[in-house]
Amino acid sequence: MTIETSNLHIRHFSKHEHLARVGDPQRVVYKIQEGWACRYSIVPDGRRQITAVYLPGDFCEPQWLLAGKAQLPIIAITPMTVTEIPLENIYAQPGKAVQDLLGAMLKAFNRQTDWIVSLGRKSAKARVQEFLLELHRRLHASDAVSVHRCTIPLTQQDMADVLGLTAVHVNRVLKDLRKSGAISLRGKTLSLGHNERVQTEPATSGAPHMLIRPAREPMLA
Amino acid sequence: MTIETSNLHIRHFSKHEHLARVGDPQRVVYKIQEGWACRYSIVPDGRRQITAVYLPGDFCEPQWLLAGKAQLPIIAITPMTVTEIPLENIYAQPGKAVQDLLGAMLKAFNRQTDWIVSLGRKSAKARVQEFLLELHRRLHASDAVSVHRCTIPLTQQDMADVLGLTAVHVNRVLKDLRKSGAISLRGKTLSLGHNERVQTEPATSGAPHMLIRPAREPMLA
DNA sequence: CGTTTAATTGAAAACCGTCAAAGTGCGTGG
DNA sequence: CCACGCACTTTGACGGTTTTCAATTAAACG
Numbered sequence: 001m002t003i004e005t006s007n008l009h010i011r012h013f014s015k016h017e018h019l020a021r022v023g024d025p026q027r028v029v030y031k032i033q034e035g036w037a038c039r040y041s042i043v044p045d046g047r048r049q050i051t052a053v054y055l056p057g058d059f060c061e062p063q064w065l066l067a068g069k070a071q072l073p074i075i076a077i078t079p080m081t082v083t084e085i086p087l088e089n090i091y092a093q094p095g096k097a098v099q100d101l102l103g104a105m106l107k108a109f110n111r112q113t114d115w116i117v118s119l120g121r122k123s124a125k126a127r128v129q130e131f132l133l134e135l136h137r138r139l140h141a142s143d144a145v146s147v148h149r150c151t152i153p154l155t156q157q158d159m160a161d162v163l164g165l166t167a168v169h170v171n172r173v174l175k176d177l178r179k180s181g182a183i184s185l186r187g188k189t190l191s192l193g194h195n196e197r198v199q200t201e202p203a204t205s206g207a208p209h210m211l212i213r214p215a216r217e218p219m220l221a
Numbered sequence: 222m223t224i225e226t227s228n229l230h231i232r233h234f235s236k237h238e239h240l241a242r243v244g245d246p247q248r249v250v251y252k253i254q255e256g257w258a259c260r261y262s263i264v265p266d267g268r269r270q271i272t273a274v275y276l277p278g279d280f281c282e283p284q285w286l287l288a289g290k291a292q293l294p295i296i297a298i299t300p301m302t303v304t305e306i307p308l309e310n311i312y313a314q315p316g317k318a319v320q321d322l323l324g325a326m327l328k329a330f331n332r333q334t335d336w337i338v339s340l341g342r343k344s345a346k347a348r349v350q351e352f353l354l355e356l357h358r359r360l361h362a363s364d365a366v367s368v369h370r371c372t373i374p375l376t377q378q379d380m381a382d383v384l385g386l387t388a389v390h391v392n393r394v395l396k397d398l399r400k401s402g403a404i405s406l407r408g409k410t411l412s413l414g415h416n417e418r419v420q421t422e423p424a425t426s427g428a429p430h431m432l433i434r435p436a437r438e439p440m441l442a
Numbered sequence: 443c444g445t446t447t448a449a450t451t452g453a454a455a456a457c458c459g460t461c462a463a464a465g466t467g468c469g470t471g472g
Numbered sequence: 473c474c475a476c477g478c479a480c481t482t483t484g485a486c487g488g489t490t491t492t493c494a495a496t497t498a499a500a501c502g
C-alpha cells in the first residue's frame with residue numbers, strides 16, 4: 001500500500017495466539033500479510049462476541065494510533081504473517097501513513113455501524129448471507145480470489161460469535177442457504193450461487209469510498 | 222471545551238428536522254449545546270435502526286472531518302441548539318481541534334463496539350438497563366444531573382430502534398425493571414434504584430479514557 | 443488409528459415479535 | 473376552559489424465530 005515498506009519487521013503468530021490483550025500498550029500496528037484474526041469481548045456469562053475480523057491486507061488496528069493501547073483482545077484465527085509498523089515513526093513524521101491509518105479506521109467504523117444494523121434489525125439468515133458476502137467482497141478486493149469461490153477458515157462457532165447466534169443455529173441457516181442455492185459453505189469453501197452474487201448492499205461501508213476530503217487534508221503536512 | 226469558541230455560528234433545528242441526509246457534503250461539524258439527535262439507517266422492510274445517539278456536549282459527527290460527507294442521516298429527537306465548527310479552519314491549521322475530534326471519534330468507535338456486544342450477546346432486559354445507565358452516565362459527565370435522576374426525551378419506539386427490539390417489548394421490559402426496582406422510567410423521567418447504580422461496565426468505552434497517546438501525538442503540530 | 447474438535451440433527455422451551463385493542467397524556471383550537 | 477385529535481403507552485393472546493440440551497456423525501490432527 002502506501003505505508004513505506006522499508007525496514008519493516010516481519011512477525012508470525014500461531015493459530016489462537018493473541019496479537020494483543022486487554023490494556024496492552026501498543027507501539028506498533030500490524031499490516032496483515034497472511035492469515036485471519038479477530039477482536040472479541042467475553043460477556044459475564046462466558047459467551048463471546050467478535051467485534052471485528054481482520055483479513056490479509058488489513059491494518060490491526062488503526063485506532064491504536066490514537067488510543068495507544070488495545071481496548072479489546074485480538075486473537076489469530078489461523079497462523080499469521082504480519083509486518084510491524086512502528087507508531088513512533090508515524091508520530092515523528094506524520095504523512096501518508098497517518099492518512100492510511102485514519103482511512104482504515106473510518107472504514108472499520110462504518111463496518112461497525114453496518115454490523116449494528118444487521119444485529120439489530122435483520123434475521124439470522126440475512127446476517128449469515130450478508131456476512132459471507134462481505135467476506136468474499138473484502139477478500140476479492142485485496143487478493144486474487146475467484147469470482148464465485150473463496151476459502152473461509154472460520155468454524156461455525158466463530159461465525160456464531162460474529163453473528164450474535166449459536167453455532168447450532170448457524171449450522172441450520174447454512175443448510176437452508178445451501179438448499180435454496182444462494183450460498184454454499186461446504187468445509188472451508190464458500191461458493192456463491194449465480195444470481196445471488198449482487199445484493200445486500202451495506203448502508204455505509206459498501207459505497208465506493210472517498211475516505212479523505214479531497215481538498216486541504218489535515219493530516220498530510 | 223478545547224475547540225476555539227470565537228466566531229462560531231449558532232444554529233437551531235426543530236424536532237424531527239434532519240441535521241444531515243445521506244451523502245450530504247459536510248463542511249462543518251456540530252457541537253451540541255442543547256437537545257438530542259440520532260443517526261439511523263432504514264432497512265429494506267422499512268424498520269429503523271439507530272446507530273448513534275448525540276447528547277449535549279457531543280460532536281456530530283467527528284468522522285465528517287475524515288469522510289467529508291454524511292454516510293447516514295442524522296435527525297433531531299428534540300429541538301436543538303448547536304454551534305457550527307467549520308472544517309475548513311481545521312484543515313487549514315490543524316491543532317487541538319483535530320485532537321478533540323479524533324478523540325471523540327475514538328469514543329464513538331468504542332461505543333459502537335460495546336453496542337455490538339450488547340446486541341449480539343445480551344438479553345433485552347440487559348440491553349435496556351445498560352442503555353439507560355449509559356445515557357445517565359453520559360448526561361452526568363457533561364451536565365449537572367442528579368445522581369439518581371435525569372430526563373430522557375426518547376419515545377419507547379426510539380429506544381426500540383436503538384436496542385434492536387420492538388416498542389411493545391421495550392414497554393414490557395421497562396415494566397419489569399420498574400417492578401424489580403432496578404430502574405424506573407416514568408414519563409420522561411429516569412430514576413435509578415439504590416443498589417443498581419453501579420454495574421454493567423462496558424468493555425471499552427467505560428474505562429477512564431486516555432484517548433491520545435501522551436508522548437509525541439501526531440496531530441498537533 | 444485413536445483422540446479431539448467440529449458439524450449435524452431432533453425435540454422442547456424461552457424469548458421476542460406480531461396483531462389488535464384500549465388507555466393515557468398533551469397540545470391545539472374552538 | 474373544555475373538547476377534540478393525535479401520538480404515545482399499555483395490555484393480552486398468539487405465533488415464530490432462535491436457544492438449549494442432548495446425542496450422533498463426520499472431519500481433522502497427531
